[in-house]
Amino acid sequence: MEWMKIGQAALLIMFIVVLIPAVRWWSKNSPKAEKGDWNAALLPLVGVVLFIALLIYIVRG
Amino acid sequence: MQSERDYMRRSGNVQALSAEAIQQSALSTNKVLRNTYLLLSMTLLFSAVTAGISMALALPPMTYLISVGVAMVAGIFVLPRVANSAAGIGVIFLITGALGLGLGPLLNIYLALPKGPEIVGTAMGGTGLIFLSLSAYALTSKRNFSFMGGFLFAGFMVVLIAALANIFLALPALSLAVSAGIILLMSGFILFDTSRIINGGETNYIMATYGLYLTIFNIFINLLSLLGIMGDD
Numbered sequence: 001m002e003w004m005k006i007g008q009a010a011l012l013i014m015f016i017v018v019l020i021p022a023v024r025w026w027s028k029n030s031p032k033a034e035k036g037d038w039n040a041a042l043l044p045l046v047g048v049v050l051f052i053a054l055l056i057y058i059v060r061g
Numbered sequence: 062m063q064s065e066r067d068y069m070r071r072s073g074n075v076q077a078l079s080a081e082a083i084q085q086s087a088l089s090t091n092k093v094l095r096n097t098y099l100l101l102s103m104t105l106l107f108s109a110v111t112a113g114i115s116m117a118l119a120l121p122p123m124t125y126l127i128s129v130g131v132a133m134v135a136g137i138f139v140l141p142r143v144a145n146s147a148a149g150i151g152v153i154f155l156i157t158g159a160l161g162l163g164l165g166p167l168l169n170i171y172l173a174l175p176k177g178p179e180i181v182g183t184a185m186g187g188t189g190l191i192f193l194s195l196s197a198y199a200l201t202s203k204r205n206f207s208f209m210g211g212f213l214f215a216g217f218m219v220v221l222i223a224a225l226a227n228i229f230l231a232l233p234a235l236s237l238a239v240s241a242g243i244i245l246l247m248s249g250f251i252l253f254d255t256s257r258i259i260n261g262g263e264t265n266y267i268m269a270t271y272g273l274y275l276t277i278f279n280i281f282i283n284l285l286s287l288l289g290i291m292g293d294d
Contacts, residue, residue, distance in 0.1 A: 005228050007126045011133060012225045016218065018137050023218050026210035033208040040204045041252060044195055048248045052241075052287065055187045059180055059292035 086261070094258055096266035100153065101273055107154055108161030108278075115165020122170065128163025132156045140271060149267040156271070160278055171285055180288045188281040192273075195248055199255035206256035213249050220246060237290055240283040247276040247283075 115124065135156050143149045171177050199206060220242040227235045254272045257263040263272075 004123065004126060007130070009225060009228050011126070011130055012221055012228070015133060016221050016225070019214065019218055019221070023214040026214045028211075030211035031205070031208050037204055037206075037208055040202060041206055041209055041249070044198050044252070045245060045248055048191055048195070048245065051187070051191065052244065052284070055183055055284070055288060056291045059176065059183055059288050061176075 089264075090259060090261060093264055093266050093269065097258060097269040097273065100150075100266060100270040104153060104157040104270060104274055105277070108157045108164070108274075111158045111161035112164040112168060115162045116169055118165075119169060120162070120166050122166045124166050125163040128159040132159040132163075135159070136271060136275075141268070144265050144267045153267055153271060153274075157274055160274075164282075167282070167285070171289060174289065176292055180285065180292055184281055184284040184288055187284055188277060191244075191248060191280060192251060192277050195251040196255050199252045200259065204256070205260050206252040207260065207262055209249055209253045213246060213253055216242070216246050216249075233290060237287065240286045240290075243283045244280055244287070247280045250276045 135152055140149065140152050140156065143152055168181060171181050174180065220239055223235060223242070224239045227239060251273070254263070254269065254276065258269050263269045
């Protein structure tokens with residue numbers, strides 16, 4: 001099972017390294033949010049959180 | 062008088078050309094959207110088939126790691142190079158087929174748990190509902206969610222580092238936090254990716270499909286994990 005952990009870690013490290021340029025680019029070049037944009041984005045995400053809480057409640061019985 | 066008529070004819074031509082350009086742009090965007098969702102449904106079906114084969118063959122858990130590795134390498138190094146050709150279709154099916162194959166052993170493990178079928182079914186339905194409702198929201202909202210890019214990518218980096226640490230720390234609380242974080246980030250990515258397709262930020266339907274497929278895959282895997290941990294008394 002140690003090999004599984006090493007394999008998982010290797011994949012994650014590779015992915016993190018590949019992601020770094022994208023993180024830099026989007027941090028510098030993201031368009032600015034307009035008024036109300038963040039509220040419009042957070043509202044459905046709050047809905048997702050509540051929905052997942054409901055799913056957990058259903059599974060726990 | 063002649064110059065006024067010329068001016069009005071030229072203005073009219075410019076307006077007609079602008080209207081035509083806008084119409085062309087809208088048609089092009091609708092085409093990318095349509096092709097993306099068509100390819101997405103086909104790749105999801107294909108994934109389901111390979112997952113079924115993998116479950117029936119009772120492949121070992123190591124299959125998941127190998128499949129994800131193959132899919133990651135193909136997705137990062139091969140797909141961007143062939144996305145503008147017919148070969149891109151073959152590569153996207155290879156990637157999604159590999160991920161489906163890797164899913165099989167994972168599903169067998171969860172199905173063997175108490176309440177296993179309920180957990181898998183709930184995770185599947187929950188993933189579908191999350192994806193459909195967020196996509197519908199992004200499509201019908203007048204907002205451009207591209208502004209979330211910096212936040213989402215930075216957040217994803219933080220979660221990946223936490224996941225890397227947890228491979229060796231093996232803390233259940235951290236595992237829960239990572240799963241919850243990934244589900245929220247992927248939900249944000251659904252809004253972000255869909256918005257980019259609508260607003261012309263992504264014009265290649267193969268790359269668009271790849272992005273959306275990965276968000277669905279990650280939500281499903283992590284919802285399974287979350288429900289598996291939280292569903293256990």
